[in-house]
Structures are given as structure tokens and as C-alpha cells.
Amino acid sequence: MENYKTGVLKLVFVFLTLPAVFCVQPGNIINPGVLTQSKSLGDCQACKLFIESFKNGLERTSRGKYEGGDAAWEEEKLKKSYKRSEMRLIDIQEGICKEKSKYSIQCHHMAEKSEEFIEEWWAQNPDESDDLFSYICIEKLQVCCPAHHYGKDCHPCPGDHSNLCSGNGKCRGDGTRKGNGTCLCDPGYGGEYCDKCSLGHYQSYADENKLLCSPCHMSCMGGCRAGTLKDCAACKPGFIFDSDEGCLDVNECDEPKRCKQEQFCMNSIGSFACFNCHSACNGCHGDGPDMCRKCANGYSKKGEFCVPEREGDFIESSEKLTMTR
Ligand SMILES: *[C@@H]1O[C@H](CO)[C@@H](O)[C@H](O)[C@H]1NC(C)=O
Numbered sequence: 054m055e056n057y058k059t060g061v062l063k064l065v066f067v068f069l070t071l072p073a074v075f076c077v078q079p080g081n082i083i084n085p086g087v088l089t090q091s092k093s094l095g096d097c098q099a100c101k102l103f104i105e106s107f108k109n110g111l112e113r114t115s116r117g118k119y120e121g122g123d124a125a126w127e128e129e130k131l132k133k134s135y136k137r138s139e140m141r142l143i144d145i146q147e148g149i150c151k152e153k154s155k156y157s158i159q160c161h162h163m164a165e166k167s168e169e170f171i172e173e174w175w176a177q178n179p180d181e182s183d184d185l186f187s188y189i190c191i192e193k194l195q196v197c198c199p200a201h202h203y204g205k206d207c208h209p210c211p212g213d214h215s216n217l218c219s220g221n222g223k224c225r226g227d228g229t230r231k232g233n234g235t236c237l238c239d240p241g242y243g244g245e246y247c248d249k250c251s252l253g254h255y256q257s258y259a260d261e262n263k264l265l266c267s268p269c270h271m272s273c274m275g276g277c278r279a280g281t282l283k284d285c286a287a288c289k290p291g292f293i294f295d296s297d298e299g300c301l302d303v304n305e306c307d308e309p310k311r312c313k314q315e316q317f318c319m320n321s322i323g324s325f326a327c328f329n330c331h332s333a334c335n336g337c338h339g340d341g342p343d344m345c346r347k348c349a350n351g352y353s354k355k356g357e358f359c360v361p362e363r364e365g366d367f368i369e370s371s372e373k374l375t376m377t378r
Contacts, residue, residue: 094156096163097197097229100190103163106152107171110145111182142175167194196230203232210234212246219264222247241266252276255284272300272323291323317344333359 094102117132135141150160170193174185190197191207198207201214203226210217210224211234217224218236226232236247242264243251250256250266255277258265269277272292273285282292283299292300305311305325306318312327317337319326330337333352334345342352348359 092155094159095196095229095231096194097190097231099156099159100163100167100194100196101186102154102156102160103150103167104186104189106148106150106160106164107145107185108182109152110148113148114141114144137175142172146171163194163196170194198226198228198230200228203227203229203234205230208234216262218247220247220262221264221266241268255279270300272302289323331359333361 114135117135146164149164150157154160167189170189174188186197187199191199198204201210201217201224202208203210203224207230210227212218212224217227218238219242221242222236222238224232225235225237236245238244238247238251241251241254243249248264250264253269253273253276254266255269256264257267257280267280270280270282270285272282272289274287274289276286277284278286281299282301285294285300288294288300291303291305293303295301302320302322304320306320311318311325314336315330315334316327317330317339319328328340331340331342331345333342333349334347335349336346337344338346342359343357345359348354351362352359353362354360
């Protein structure tokens with residue numbers, strides 16, 4: 054037992070002192086939670102992780118320690134005595150939370166907090182590991198609740214437990230000592246019991262048991278009655294309503310002078326963007342020295358291209374063309 058404890062203490066020591074060593078700048082605000090664990094688990098999840106690890110340990114030590122005894126009956130006897138021995142518990146605890154996981158510190162913390170309860174349990178019924186989770190995480194450490202229960206006192210989640218939050222969300226805090234039992238709806242769903250479609254979604258299927266919501270077409274604003282661009286309640290900016298076609302993309306680039314003199318315009322669905330002309334151009338309608346309206350100073354037209362009047366620079370600019378297209 055001592056080995057295990059000092060191991061944990063060493064680990065905790067290292068993690069508490071690391072920030073102090075590296076953050077010596079005065080005025081640095083140190084949040085040890087952030088430095089020791091990039092992301093942290095809830096206590097209930099950490100307890101689950103610990104129980105998993107303990108069960109791995111049970112599995113690992115299930116074949117006993119005294120293999121290769123002289124006689125089969127002897128081996129059998131030793132196995133039996135090891136099975137419920139203090140030694141086996143120590144063997145399990147020495148490997149506890151050693152699985153590859155970024156949450157091993159939290160796992161160790163749970164191992165430490167539950168040590169006395171584990172010992173109690175081990176003395177009574179080490180064969181029944183099925184309810185170890187309930188015993189440790191729900192009953193003793195009180196960090197989890199049974200499924201479909203939430204909060205400090207493990208209240209049942211409101212509603213029909215086979216169809217919580219209409220099957221479109223979960224009860225806040227379900228299975229933990231946190232939360233308030235209200236529904237946290239999946240994206241696309243809303244209402245107190247996730248039994249409505251949220252804004253930007255429409256009802257694509259419904260019967261007594263199931264409601265399915267799907268997103269409106271991207272051109273819609275403020276909801277829709279179905280999924281195409283003809284079903285929008287209104288059109289988003291960048292789209293225009295057409296009585297036959299629905300919400301159509303506006304080609305902003307059709308309007309002259311959308312962009313600055315040294316730029317050209319590119320339309321995209323719902324929007325547009327301006328890009329700088331090639332350096333050979335003085336105004337352009339696209340990318341490259343063959344898209345100029347006029348040539349820039351020091352350049353003159355050669356076929357489609359604006360090329361430098363000093364020969365030799367041309368190679369560079371035609372290379373550039375292949376790079377940017
Ligand atoms: C329950 O918790 C959520 C999230 O923390 C909060 O937004 C909501 O207002 C709470 N509801 C009630 C009834 O306390």
C-alpha cells in the first residue's frame with residue numbers, strides 16, 4: 054500500500070512544482086488546473102476511469118501469481134488464497150491508472166479518495182465487481198448518479214426515461230451529481246423537451262415517437278417549410294427572391310465598381326470578394342498579366358499579356374502566373 058501512495062505523492066509533487074519552476078515571471082496568473090490537465094474530466098467520468106482501471110487490474114491478476122506449482126492441487130490452493138489476498142489488491146493498485154490516458158492524474162486522485170472504500174469492499178466481496186461502480190462512484194464518493202438521474206441528490210430526469218428529451222437531447226447532468234435536469238437539445242432541436250425544431254430547421258419527419266428536424270437551405274433566413282431554396286420564409290443577404298426559383302444567389306460582381314481600381318471581383322454563393330490585380334496591370338478583370346484592362350507603367354501589351362518593357366523580367370512574371378492560377 055505504501056508503494057502506491059508514495060508513487061501518487063511523487064506524481065502530485067512533480068505536477069505542483071512544474072508550474073512554479075517554469076512560470077517565474079512576476080505577475081503571471083497561474084491556473085494550476087490548466088497547467089496540469091489540458092482538459093479535465095468531470096468527477097464522475099474520472100471515477101468511471103478509475104473503476105475501469107481497477108477492473109483491468111482484476112483481469113490482469115485473475116490467473117494468480119503462483120503459476121508452475123509442483124502439483125496441480127497445490128497450485129489450485131495457492132491460486133485460491135491469492136485470489137482474495139491483500140497481495141493481489143496491492144498488485145492491482147500498483148498498476149492502477151497506468152493505462153495510456155491524458156487523465157491519469159484525475160484517475161489517481163479518485164484512486165486515492167476511494168482507497169479505504171476499496172479496501173472495505175475487497176475484504177467483503179472481491180468476486181462481485183459488477184456493482185463496483187455503483188458502490189464507489191455513486192454510493193461512497195457520491196460523484197455519479199444512476200442513469201437518467203442528475204444533481205446533488207440524484208433526482209430522476211423529468212419525463213419518460215425511455216424517451217428523455219424526446220430522444221433529441223439529453224438531461225443536463227444525466228448520470229452525474231451535476232446539472233439541473235433540464236434538456237440540452239441536439240443541434241436543430243429546441244423547446245423545453247426538444248420536441249420542436251429550432252430556427253433554421255424544419256420538421257422533416259414526425260410520428261408519435263420521433264421528430265426529425267433538418268436544416269433549411271443555406272439561402273434561407275428565419276426558417277423554412279422544407280429543405281429547398283424555394284421553401285424559405287425569407288432570403289439571406291446576398292440572395293434575392295425569385296418567384297419561380299426561390300432565393301437565388303446575387304452576382305455582386307455584375308455591379309460595376311464593386312472593387313477598387315487595382316482589384317478584380319469574384320462572386321461566391323451568398324457573397325463576393327475582391328483580389329488585387331497582377332502587378333503588370335493597371336486595372337483588370339481577373340488574375341494574371343493576361344487579364345489586364347490596361348498595362349501598368351513600364352509594361353506593354355504583347356498578345357494577351359502585359360509584359361515588362363525591359364526584356365528579361367518577363368520570365369519572372371510568367372512564372373508567377375503559373376504559380377497563382
Ligand atoms: C439549468 O442549467 C442551464 C445550464 O447551466 C441553464 O441555462 C438553465 O437556465 C437552468 N435552468 C433552470 C430551470 O435552472
